[in-house]
Amino acid sequence: MSDLTxxxxxxxxxxxxxxxxxxxEATIERIFAHTPDTRSFFLRLPDGPCLSxxxxxxxxxxxxxxGETLIRPYSIASxxxxxxxxxxxxxxxxxxPGSHYLFAxxxxxxxxxxxxxxxFVLDQPPEAACVFIADGAGIAPIRPMIRCAxxxxxxxxxxxxxxxxxxxxxxxxxxxxxxxxxxxxxxxEPLLSDPLSGWSGLCGPLMEYVERRYxxxxxDRSRHFYICGVGQQVTQLRDLLRRAGYQRRAxxxxxx
Amino acid sequence: MAKLRVxxxxxxxxxxxxxxxxxxxxxxxxQSGSILDVLLGHGVHLEHACGGNCAxxxxxxxxxxxxxxLCENSETExxxxxxxxxxxxxxxxxxxxxxxxxxxxxLIPRYTINQQV
Numbered sequence: 001m002s003d004l005t006x007x008x009x010x011x012x013x014x015x016x017x018x019x020x021x022x023x024x025e026a027t028i029e030r031i032f033a034h035t036p037d038t039r040s041f042f043l044r045l046p047d048g049p050c051l052s053x054x055x056x057x058x059x060x061x062x063x064x065x066x067g068e069t070l071i072r073p074y075s076i077a078s079x080x081x082x083x084x085x086x087x088x089x090x091x092x093x094x095x096x097p098g099s100h101y102l103f104a105x106x107x108x109x110x111x112x113x114x115x116x117x118x119x120f121v122l123d124q125p126p127e128a129a130c131v132f133i134a135d136g137a138g139i140a141p142i143r144p145m146i147r148c149a150x151x152x153x154x155x156x157x158x159x160x161x162x163x164x165x166x167x168x169x170x171x172x173x174x175x176x177x178x179x180x181x182x183x184x185x186x187x188x189e190p191l192l193s194d195p196l197s198g199w200s201g202l203c204g205p206l207m208e209y210v211e212r213r214y215x216x217x218x219x220d221r222s223r224h225f226y227i228c229g230v231g232q233q234v235t236q237l238r239d240l241l242r243r244a245g246y247q248r249r250a251x252x253x254x255x256x
Numbered sequence: 257m258a259k260l261r262v263x264x265x266x267x268x269x270x271x272x273x274x275x276x277x278x279x280x281x282x283x284x285x286x287q288s289g290s291i292l293d294v295l296l297g298h299g300v301h302l303e304h305a306c307g308g309n310c311a312x313x314x315x316x317x318x319x320x321x322x323x324x325x326l327c328e329n330s331e332t333e334x335x336x337x338x339x340x341x342x343x344x345x346x347x348x349x350x351x352x353x354x355x356x357x358x359x360x361x362x363l364i365p366r367y368t369i370n371q372q373v
Contacts, residue, residue: 073311
């Protein structure tokens with residue numbers, strides 16, 4: 001087990017990619033079931049310097065499964081300010097050995113990981129309006145991004161468009177609704193793809209809604225987008241927005 | 257048969273792997289037959305923090321020769337490479353660059369931006 005100084009050392013010019021990086025160890029301190037197949041794991045690092053990461057980055061868990069070490073990246077759903085307690089949020093993937101391994105873990109068990117990694121980050125919000133588009137558990141990296149943007153001195157509008165099958169699948173919903181009450185520049189828009197009867201909010205395919213709202217309804221192309229989800233829909237959204245005239249670098253995304 | 261020659265900016269000894277592209281995948285991370293797949297399947301480490309899912313740049317390699325034997329870049333790969341330190345006109349992500357034959361020579365750069373915050 002390496003301590004956190006290992007991380008500090010790799011920030012200098014000593015990183016050597018031809019050898020595996022040293023891993024951290026963290027203890028599972030809490031498990032929260034958002035739904036039957038979506039859980040947050042709260043990982044406690046040892047006392048000492050905090051793990052430094054940017055909102056949006058991920059860690060790569062090293063999971064001992066079937067005699068080998070699986071590398072499974074999971075976005076950090078907590079904020080850097082929360083110190084050495086990291087939250088990851090994930091779905092149980094049918095047939096997925098990594099998520100099945102994690103869902104079988106209990107409190108007090110130790111997980112190894114490397115990181116932080118990734119370039120899908122928002123640590124300095126742009127002056128332009130930001131639209132965050134999350135699909136399902138793709139909300140995980142966007143959560144610390146929004147918190148960071150709200151805490152910044154920028155005053156540009158922030159909008160969260162959150163797509164999920166049903167209301168119960170909207171993760172951190174109370175947090176989004178509280179931000180919408182407390183911050184005039186933050187708006188929250190849930191979009192359900194398979195709502196139960198009685199849902200009076202937005203519903204329907206995410207692609208169609210984004211095209212209608214951000215491509216057809218106005219000619220403003222100054223927005224910045226941060227998109228995260230699973231599968232080809234993420235790159236389809238990227239292509240839709242870039243072809244519509246949004247700047248390439250203003251459309252950031254992470255596809256899992 | 258194809259040949260993959262790996263040079264290291266750190267000065268480590270080069271590695272040469274001869275393989276049959278038709279036998280890919282050689283393991284389970286990255287695109288089947290990619291530089292990452294060939295290296296890991298032959299016991300040569302290449303960082304791949306995202307598990308070979310084209311979500312980071314830790315498997316960044318610089319192609320010194322044999323570019324014509326690699327598949328074309330996708331937009332997702334190019335978007336990620338934009339953020340790779342030491343980007344060159346022949347940079348590729350090891351997890352995405354599939355070798356179709358011939359001889360390919362790659363340089364493993366020294367640094368990665370992903371862990372820098």
